[in-house]
Amino acid sequence: MNLILAEHAGFCFGVKRALNLLEGALNQKKPIYTLGPLIHNPQVVEYFKKRGVKVVENLSQINKQNAVIVFRTHGVSPEIFSEARERGLSIIDATCPFVKRVQKKARQLLRQGYQVIIVGDPLHPEVQAINSWCENKAKIVNNQADLNNLHFCDKLGVVSQTTTNKDIWAKIVEDLKQKFPEAKTFNTICNATSQRQKAAKELASAVDLMIVIGGYNSSNTRKLAELCKNIGTKTYHIEEAKELDPAWLKKAKNVGITAGASTPDWIIKEVISKMKEISEKDLMEHETPQGGEN
Ligand code: F3S
Numbered sequence: 001m002n003l004i005l006a007e008h009a010g011f012c013f014g015v016k017r018a019l020n021l022l023e024g025a026l027n028q029k030k031p032i033y034t035l036g037p038l039i040h041n042p043q044v045v046e047y048f049k050k051r052g053v054k055v056v057e058n059l060s061q062i063n064k065q066n067a068v069i070v071f072r073t074h075g076v077s078p079e080i081f082s083e084a085r086e087r088g089l090s091i092i093d094a095t096c097p098f099v100k101r102v103q104k105k106a107r108q109l110l111r112q113g114y115q116v117i118i119v120g121d122p123l124h125p126e127v128q129a130i131n132s133w134c135e136n137k138a139k140i141v142n143n144q145a146d147l148n149n150l151h152f153c154d155k156l157g158v159v160s161q162t163t164t165n166k167d168i169w170a171k172i173v174e175d176l177k178q179k180f181p182e183a184k185t186f187n188t189i190c191n192a193t194s195q196r197q198k199a200a201k202e203l204a205s206a207v208d209l210m211i212v213i214g215g216y217n218s219s220n221t222r223k224l225a226e227l228c229k230n231i232g233t234k235t236y237h238i239e240e241a242k243e244l245d246p247a248w249l250k251k252a253k254n255v256g257i258t259a260g261a262s263t264p265d266w267i268i269k270e271v272i273s274k275m276k277e278i279s280e281k282d283l284m285e286h287e288t289p290q291g292g293e294n
Pocket residue numbers: 012013014015073096097098099162163190191192193220261
């Protein structure tokens with residue numbers, strides 16, 4: 001069995017930056033909190049929990065003096081920044097710079113009189129935070145059907161969640177332009193997402209089986225799995241090596257592996273070595289025993 005790792009897989013710039021900021025905060029020897037899990041990977045969150053980092057759902061849960069609050073890559077609203085300051089918390093802003101760019105664009109469009117449209121998942125914290133930077137006045141479009149809910153407006157400004165599937169973005173923009181030819185569209189899908197999606201698609205079309213590694217709550221990992229499935233290649237999304245089922249690998253000759261932007265290298269390595277182990281065991285079981293000469 002050949003195992004092929006996608007050209008771009010695993011931690012992206014924004015996640016590495018956030019984890020470095022959290023590591024730096026740990027050196028301050030102060031109580032550290034993150035507002036929501038720092039990244040969408042339960043194993044990494046668990047690792048930092050063991051080192052004393054607590055996850056809170058809102059700032060009122062923080063009752064320690066000198067506490068530090070770390071804002072995650074998805075970003076938070078301007079109101080949360082104000083509340084943290086009012087509560088006397090030290091802020092470490094780990095919002096990914098690419099997410100900040102979308103927040104700024106949405107705010108700028110609103111100020112220029114545009115009806116802002118965000119292409120993305122309305123329940124995702126990144127989309128909710130982007131919307132908060134344009135006074136929660138944006139309309140969220142998650143698929144082509146959502147376009148039917150948009151009414152005529154002569155100034156439409158469209159941005160995208162950073163992890164939106166590129167093909168879905170292209171289809172939505174095409175339909176939107178037919179309905180509203182004047183709409184201004186800004187592809188704000190981040191580079192790391194585009195690279196990972198492109199590499200996953202290329203790999204999926206060249207192998208018998210794809211294994212996609214990453215948190216089940218990770219939007220970009222789920223999209224990688226979706227893209228591979230859409231190519232028509234059998235695809236499994238797992239979080240950890242222990243979820244691998246040897247039966248999946250039985251008939252596969254070439255297996256592709258990719259991982260979401262919040263998946264650490266050590267999990268990818270564990271999955272690869274478990275796959276090698278399964279493949280070797282399978283080979284040994286099927287080797288014909290050599291008989292002696294008569
Ligand atoms: Fe940032 Fe893109 Fe990663 S938005 S957090 S570099 S997936």
